Amino acid sequence: MQTKHYCDGKLPNCISVHFNLEDLTKTNSGVSNIPQDNSVIANLRKVAEHILEPVRKHFEQKVTIHSGYRSPAVNKAVGGSNNSQHSRGEAVDFRVQGHTVHEVAMWIKTNLIFDQLILEHFLPNSPHSGWVHCSYSHNNRNHALTKFKGSQIYHPGILLAPPTAKVK
Template sequence: MEAISKYITYAKAVWSDTAIRRGIVNKPGTREMRAMKLVGEMIHTVVSDHFGFSIPFASFFRSNVLNRIIGGSANSQHVKGEAIDLDADGTSITNAQLFYWILENLKFDQLIWEYGDKQNPAWVHVSYVDPTIRANRRQVLRAIRVNGKTQYIPFVKAQQ
């Protein structure tokens, strides 16, 4: 199978322990592959080149079935191949550094500070949409849990 981008193989982009364990086919169609290649090129490659190493990611493409089983949002851009969850834990940078660099330097549709605390998110969700389909919104959110449920609120930078 072809590469998604400079640093992302097809196998890694569709990998899911849950899908393997449950026998779920996690295979993108042509439209999703196009979207994944754009996310790879416009987000992952640019970020990785800036920081000097391939930024690890926890989730990229999810089929509708897989997304439903893991409790993903019904409107998840992962299903469309438009979103990737970056996680710099164990590298020379923090997820907060990654988040702020993307915020200040890249075009994106959504950038989400996923859980964690006010100093560092647990991971960084970032999506990108083909601008010939619609404009990228530059929506910046924070995911929090309230009574066991995820809520997305506007992101407000923590006071230093």
């Protein structure tokens, strides 16, 4: 795939070569979502550099961002956690064109340094369901989880199916 550079690095809204501020701040909430703090922009650049760009380079496909930065008002409107890394610009929810979310999550788990990686709203018999949530911060834990659609439980690891209960 021929690489088309999205940003030249000199434009004020460039976050990385292939991602701009609009990509990482878009919302359907109807609430303003422009970062007011330069530290948020710096965090978005780190997420793009350490997560999004390596994913795009490896899979050689478009990365579709569903949620990046969330202002406090947007985070509240979408029911996000009060301590969401999205509100600090440290997290992104995305999918990669032509690849399952499980495949992308496994590649990240094996090849990148991250804080938290979640295979979110995944349905075991629907490989294109859900999305990848990945964060990058100053104190990365490489914490991988799976949350299946319809469940509130976060299971350790990147799973294809929920663990079965053990019979005693």
